[in-house]
Amino acid sequence: MRVYYVKIHILLEAKIFMKEKINAVLDEALPKINGADSLETLEALRIEFMGKKGKVTELMPELKNVPNEQKREMGIALNALKTQISDALEERKVALSEEAVKREIESMPEVDFSRPVNLKTGSMHPRSIIQKQVEDIFISMGFIIEDGNEVETEYNNFDAVNVPATHPARDAQDTFWLENGQVLKTQTSAAQNRILRTYGPKCKVLFPGRCFRNEALDASHENTFFQIEGVVVDENVSVSNLIYFMKEMLKGVFKKDLNVRLRPGFFPFTEPSFELDATCPFCGGRGCGTCKNSGWLELCPCGMIHPNVLREAGVDPEKYNGFAFGLGFDRLVMIRTGLSDIRYLNSGNIKVLEQFGVRM
Amino acid sequence: MKISINWIKEWVDLDGISPEEIVERFNLSTAEIEGVEYRGANVSGVVVGKIIELSDIEGSKNHLLKVDVGDEKLQIVCGAPNARVGLVTCVARVGANVQGFKITEAKRNGISSFGMCCGADELGIGSDTTGIIELPEEYESKLGTDIKTLFPIDDVVFEIDNKSLTNRPDLWGHYGMARELACIFKRELKPIEALDLSAFDGLKKVDIKVESKGCQRYSAMTAENITVKKSPIPMAIRLCYCGMRDINLLADITNYVMLEVGQPMHAFDGDKVKEIVVKDAGADETILTLEGENHEIPEGSVVIANGERVPVAIAGVKGGMLSGITDETTSVLFESATFESSTIRKASRTIGLITDASQRYEKSLDPEMTALALGRILKVLKDIDSGVVVTSAFSDCYPFHYETKKITVTPEFIxxxxxxxISSDTIVETLERLGFGVSVEGANINIVVPSWRGTKDVSMREDIVEEVARIYGYDNIQPKPFEFPSVPAVQMASHTNEYAVKHLLSTKYDMNELHSYVWNYEAFNKEHKIETASYLALKDSSNAGQSGLRSELAPTLLKFFHENKNSFDRVGIYEIGRVVAGLDENGLAIEKKKLSIVLGDTNKTEEELFFEMKAIVLDLAKNVIGVDVDLAACESFPSFIHPRAVGLLKSREASYGYVGILHPTVSKSLDKKYKVAVAEIDFGAIANARVFAVKAKQVSKFQNVLIDFTFMVPENMKYAEFLSMLSKCRSKILRGYSYVTEFKSAEMVGMKALTVQAELASFDHTLSSDEIETFRTDVIATMLKNKINLKA
Structure with a gap:
């Protein structure tokens, strides 16, 4: 009985002893961990307690001295000790890391976000930018974009597009004639014959180009300027088709629903010929400087292609017809950019032209 | 051109139609009205008065007048030189408005003045500035009557854009305008009153000889016993409102009838010109004009000469002084003629005189009008001067007839x-109102074009479409969509490449796109020793002040560089533009679309700029356009390029241009601080060149290894040569070499250190250090065979 008691006592002692040791380790570890002031100190503490020869690790072998029936209890207590210390280590590590980041942040001077930067983007010519936008609209309407020569034959520039031999436009006062009898093309229509021959008789083609007139320069007159011309040829094309088309097209170009009106015009290339006005997109028709207070902006000459022009390009005017239109492109560019003097466009003045970047 | 509504109303009743409505409808159906003047609106309170007393004011040119204005006798101080007792004139009473000037009681020369005697120019109804209006004596019975009730001073005058009437010779007179408005507003058009010329058939004819092909018709008639010298006030007002001066009756009525029917006329003094010869001017002929200027007559232009073949007028442009109307003239020969339009235009431009007559003749006038104009002018003259006697038959020489144009259309076609x-009835009514002969025959509408529309304007079915549609009103046509077969619109590579290249240059390389002119700037090029050819020149001197066309683009960009350089320390500019690169076997221009880039920098060396430019050009060619190019030895390049810093841009198939540094001479001339790289590429060629297909290459899944080698090579060795030596060492694990750098120091005599990097990788395993070492020793051994050592 006594022996038994003693045994119990020893076991009880072992148990108490184990429990005390666990508590002692815990009591030692937690304040140390929580008081650690750097990640290095914390790492030393991890080794002191949790390392291979650490204080917690060293408690493990002692478990075997604990009576069997209490092993489970002590095992749980030991595991709880491990968890508590490693949790405390982890918690402290997070806190110390955060403090370190905070110190790092605070040690850096605030960035001056207002300091300018070099964007390093040059500029495209405003004509290129707007021309691309206009072309994209036509491409979306199924047009092919073509190009044309600047030096043209008299035939292409005048005869093929029904300009009479005695027409004043052929005078040297208006046209740059070249020594070899060719001309600097006076209008994009000079490309019509070739284009109708290439794509006709059913086609939708847009042909922007640089044109030339023998004019004295001033704020609104250039001897070298851009036009954008388009032709549509098919069977049974009517004036009402032309009006519809122009309206839709201008809606695209100005990104606004504009009213259009046709007035009679006179051009040798077309019959009937029209001047197309649109409600001034800037004042909505109320009248402003851009539209000279008329509420209308004269935007593009157009008309049904003259049968002689079709015939000359090998298209049978009895079977096919169509319309042609021209956009005074430089005027559009000036309106869109706010450039007040047409001469800026060919000036090569970087200070003026770089303002537009590559977008508009 | 100015159009008076009062005048129009002689033939069309426009009652109930506002001027605003006329502007709107005329703009949409016929031509552009640029402005509207409300004449007479700022004139009021001006009455008829008679000067009954006149005394001089000491120390002044002014007179003190007593003027009878019916209910009162006003004291007026007046400075007019023609003021005299008994003169009936126009008097602005106190409170009157004289073109915006309010008449008040005023002190002049210390004397109170109660009104103003008015001159025609002051009232805005005439051009005479020499004195106050002299009313005919019969107005003495109208003292105190407001002059606006006596004369057509209130009027609405439209200013019509001449350009928009280019194709409408019939609208260059009020009667044609009246016809147009009558049609637009569906009102009746009254005939124009004229003498029946057949009544004079018994009289002798004027002797007219037409020898010139430039004269289509010459008609003339004579009259005598002309006593009235001055035009009646209503006529003078109309002339004034339409922008003409009143001169003397005979000159005025020729203008008056021209403004009515659109037919220019001329009045010769009947005592000085009795026969007419129309001929082409020979060399060195001159004429003294009405203005007293001696004009040389351009050889070949049409002149009107008298029986002695002495020029008395330049046809369609200007009359001569010696045959002109004077105060003594009592007999007249009226010319009513038509000349070929381009002949008149040429003469008018050569002489430098654009007159009311020449402007009309340039539009191709209807020769049928000459008779009507003569009948009308004689009627107007006799109405004013009843004693006038017509002394010749209608005399006419009519060598050129326009063919009468007949067109058949159907309502379906229109x-x-x-x-x-649009119904057949609408078509018929519109055309008839416009003066067309119309007959309906089954489904067809047969049309005879009136002579005044047939000289050039209307000749085919499409012209009839225009006539009908414009009167119908373009604003009444409903927009209609139309169907097209859906086929892809495949764009040309050259065109899409253009934007892509511009975008690359402007964004990645911080460059500015500029647009220039086609000229070859000789003076600039010469100044900076830029030698460049020009294969084609303008035929005549021009407003542009330049004569030759450029054959390459770079010189233009160098000019732009020069103009911009002082504002920056780096200038990167480019243009895609056209040049004339030569002439073909037929002498026609060989045009090329070029891309030129100029890159100038004050902080970079020539070598740095050269390679920057090379990178730009290869980037756009390979990565944007997709043409496999590189620089090669360049045999021919412009003389403004440095001969030791230039490369030819070429692919296997073709060469496209060059990249180079400016020649020191040119460079120094342009700027001492800048170094400048230049590229010029045949953009049309490269943008349309065969493109290499991008095919995905196999990429190793295993870690690659990069190793650098630095070799000592002869300093003039080209990288391409070095690389071909290196490539002799073959290895399965070699993926490729890339250039790293090269440098040179003083102790490396004739040599330079060149560093390349090899990329090694295998497709099936991770490389071992042995494999890498083997490769390394192989490379070194290979180069040793070429006597090239690793740098120590």
């Missing part, structure tokens, strides 16, 4: 072209 159903 409707389909317009895109809106």
């Amino acid at each position: 409707s389909s072209r317009v895109g809106t159903e």
